[in-house]
């Protein structure tokens with residue numbers, strides 16, 4: 141067992157021990173590795189093309205803030221244009237606070253941005269919606285947020301939407317879909333969505349970086365991050381999967397990467413076996429939908 145507290149690559153003090161890699165790294169070498177992973181994920185999987193206009197979904201948390209700075213860094217060497225998109229769900233004390241952080245970061249980087257609010261788009265802020273309905277707020281929020289991110293991206297004329305999903309988020313979703321037997325959704329997860337779905341294509345440049353490492357990276361780089369958690373957040377199944385995965389990872393380091401890589405391969409096989417869903421145009425808003433009225437419009441009606 142290596143008891144040294146030094147970086148494996150230089151004499152500096154190690155700040156992290158990557159067990160799956162059996163390596164201790166200093167601040168500089170850890171940061172370089174993280175940047176390198178993100179850059180390689182973008183180029184290897186062709187997440188962006190030259191002269192793309194990329195809408196970056198930013199909530200102010202560690203993941204999306206790291207995403208914003210990473211893409212700004214990437215854009216210095218590769219010709220892409222960035223525009224921030226942020227959804228204000230209308231959650232007093234949570235989103236109101238994180239929005240301040242988000243706007244500071246946009247301004248610091250000199251990135252144009254657009255904020256869409258539930259109050260205007262859905263008709264009510266989340267604080268009002270939860271008062272009226274006992275159903276899990278996350279189910280509403282997930283549908284509305286996805287819908288509004290797409291709308292915002294169309295309004296700013298973006299070619300892609302980049303989101304801050306990390307390795308843990310991805311692996312949790314893979315297992316959840318697997319356990320539910322939802323293979324068509326499993327085939328649609330991954331570091332980028334298909335280009336021909338009728339929605340703006342989504343890319344996940346951070347999908348190869350574990351959550352803990354993103355938190356560390358954001359701290360070491362002094363990014364201004366909002367660390368608060370949504371007061372309505374309650375996803376029991378996901379939390380259970382998260383805990384289980386962390387236990388597996390602790391016992392056999394590398395498990396998360398193995399599941400992730402396995403699913404990437406499986407996805408290729410599934411693509412041929414599972415045909416795309418037949419999509420209509422929603423009668424109310426015109427977005428592609430498997431039913432004549434899309435989920436978002438249906439939920440908006442309920443909420444109003």
Ligand SMILES: [Zn+2]
Pocket residue numbers: 147148149150151152165166167168169
């Ligand atoms: Zn080092």
Ligand SMILES: [Zn+2]
Pocket residue numbers: 422423424425426427433434435436437438
């Ligand atoms: Zn609709």
